[in-house]
Amino acid sequence: AQTVTQSQPEMSVQEAETVTLSCTYDTSESDYYLFWYKQPPSRQMILVIRQEAYKQQNATENRFSVNFQKAAKSFSLKISDSQLGDAAMYFCAGAGGSEKLVFGKGTKLTVNP
Amino acid sequence: SQTIHQWPATLVQPVGSPLSLECTVEGTSNPNLYWYRQAAGRGLQLLFYSVGIGQISSEVPQNLSASRPQDRQFILSSKKLLLSDSGFYLCAWSVGVGANVLTFGAGSRLTVL
Numbered sequence: 368a369q370t371v372t373q374s375q376p377e378m379s380v381q382e383a384e385t386v387t388l389s390c391t392y393d394t395s396e397s398d399y400y401l402f403w404y405k406q407p408p409s410r411q412m413i414l415v416i417r418q419e420a421y422k423q424q425n426a427t428e429n430r431f432s433v434n435f436q437k438a439a440k441s442f443s444l445k446i447s448d449s450q451l452g453d454a455a456m457y458f459c460a461g462a463g464g465s466e467k468l469v470f471g472k473g474t475k476l477t478v479n480p
Numbered sequence: 481s482q483t484i485h486q487w488p489a490t491l492v493q494p495v496g497s498p499l500s501l502e503c504t505v506e507g508t509s510n511p512n513l514y515w516y517r518q519a520a521g522r523g524l525q526l527l528f529y530s531v532g533i534g535q536i537s538s539e540v541p542q543n544l545s546a547s548r549p550q551d552r553q554f555i556l557s558s559k560k561l562l563l564s565d566s567g568f569y570l571c572a573w574s575v576g577v578g579a580n581v582l583t584f585g586a587g588s589r590l591t592v593l
Contacts, residue, residue, distance in 0.1 A: 410586070412572075412584035414582075458523065469526075
């Protein structure tokens with residue numbers, strides 16, 4: 368992806384509730400990949416989930432799922448049953464098949480007990 | 481299994497001093513290697529990437545340079561640090577570009593005084 372935009376600098380959610388983090392992207396590539404990375408207070412970047420653009424089915428990893436709207440160029444992350452350990456910065460990122468990864472500016476997620 | 485090591489974890493340097501941050505990857509051959517910088521409140525900015533020994537591409541003009549003296553070693557350097565070089569530096573590796581997942585090191589916090 369050539370540009371990745373995260374319009375929510377901060378979000379908060381109550382423990383056990385569901386939260387959705389937004390991401391839009393723009394690319395001229397027909398073959399591309401989208402990712403969500405998590406950066407907890409330790410600052411270690413961790414892959415949360417990955418979506419191939421050619422796949423119509425939304426990716427799911429346990430409590431994490433994406434809503435991939437290709438026509439709208441939207442790639443949101445849904446966290447279900449939020450846990451205190453989900454508190455982190457979340458970065459949306461994308462790349463075309465031969466491109467390097469481009470990151471959004473991140474969304475800080477706070478989980479309230 | 482593959483692991484990535486990055487050091488030092490924390491560094492405080494005076495303006496005008498040199499810099500050397502090191503990154504090594506174990507358990508894989510011919511990885512793509514990356515240096516990112518994360519300034520406070522901002523996303524990840526790709527500084528350099530390398531697809532092989534001695535092959536370095538710079539993404540942004542800056543006071544920094546990178547070298548890859550060995551297949552799995554990536555070094556970020558500066559001859560004279562500026563205040564604006566302060567930030568959190570992340571090394572990462574992948575197999576190829578685009579579709580492939582970036583795996584990050586634990587990061588290096590640089591403070592230039």
